[in-house]
Amino acid sequence: MKITLNGSVVETDQTDLLALVHERGVDPSSLVIEHNLSVIKQDNWPLTPLREGDTIELLNFVGGG
C-alpha cells in the first residue's frame, strides 16, 4: 500500500506503526509519531494499523532557539 511518510509517498507492506518504524530503521527511543494528524503514544504503535493513504510524520526533538 501507499502511505505518505514525512512528506513523501512510499510503498510499504507493514501493517502497524511499530513495524513501519522497524522497517525504516529509525531509532524508536526518542521518536514522536504523528499519524493522520494525531500523536500516537509509543505503547500504541503496535496497536495502530496502517491503511492505504495514511499520512505519517516521524519526528524528534532537536536543538533550536
Add this chain to the structure above:
Amino acid sequence: MLTLGPKTFSSRLLTGTGKFASKTLIAPMLEASGSQMITVALRRVDPGADQENILSHIPDTVTLLPNTSGARTAEEAVRIARIARAAGCGDFIKIEVIQDMQYLLPENYETLKATEILAREGFTVLPYVMADINIARQLHDAGAAAVMPLGAPIGSNAGLEMKAMIRRIIDTSKLPVIVDAGIGKPSQAAEAMEMGADAVLVNTAIATAQDPALAGRAFAKAVAAGRMACLCGLAGAQAGASASSPLTGFLRN
C-alpha cells in the same frame, strides 16, 4: 521572580539548544547559567541517520520551551504546538512563524492567530514577534503569557537594533517582555534588562562561544546586573557636570 503562566522563575535568562558544537555542552551551560527554561525544536527524522535526543541533555528541573520553528502559518504553528504537548513537552510553547527567509523576521499576524488558538487550548504561549506596541496589546488580549520582541535578526549577534521600539513595548505592555533573538553579548542583555525587560532569551551567542558554560555564566550575571540597575532607580544622564566632591576652595583662601 518572573511569572510566566502557571510557573515562576528566579532566573531571567532563557536559553536555547541550537548550534552547540556538542549537545554535551548544554547541561554544563544550564548549570553555569542557572537558566531555568530552554528552547527545543521539532524536526522530521532522517531514517538511517544518527538520531539526536536533545531532551536527554536537559535536566528535569529545567522547563522545556518547544518552538514552532519551520512554521510559515498559524495552522502549522498550532500543529507543531499540539505535537510537542502530546509528546510530553509540557504546556509552554514559543510561537515562531517565519515567512521571510532572508532575515528570518517573524510574521506578527499569523503569530497572533496561533496565539489565540493555543491560549484557548491551555498552552502558556510565548510569541516571538516584530517589536510593535500594537501586537503586544493584541497578544495580551489573545491570552499570551508574554511578548517576545526581537532585538535583531535571529543569530545575528547584532544586539538591540530594535531598542526604541522595545522601550515603547516595555512602557505600554501589560505582559512580561522577553527580548528574544539577536543579543550577541552580555552587555546587550544587561542593557535590555536595564531598560525594563523582564527577561532575555539567548541562544546563538552562548552556544557558539568557545566556552558556552562561561558565556552562560557571563550572561546570567549581566541579566542580574541589568535587573538590579532597572530596580535601583538610576538618575540618568545630563549634559553638564555636577561635582561629586566638595569644591570648597580652602587652597585658594
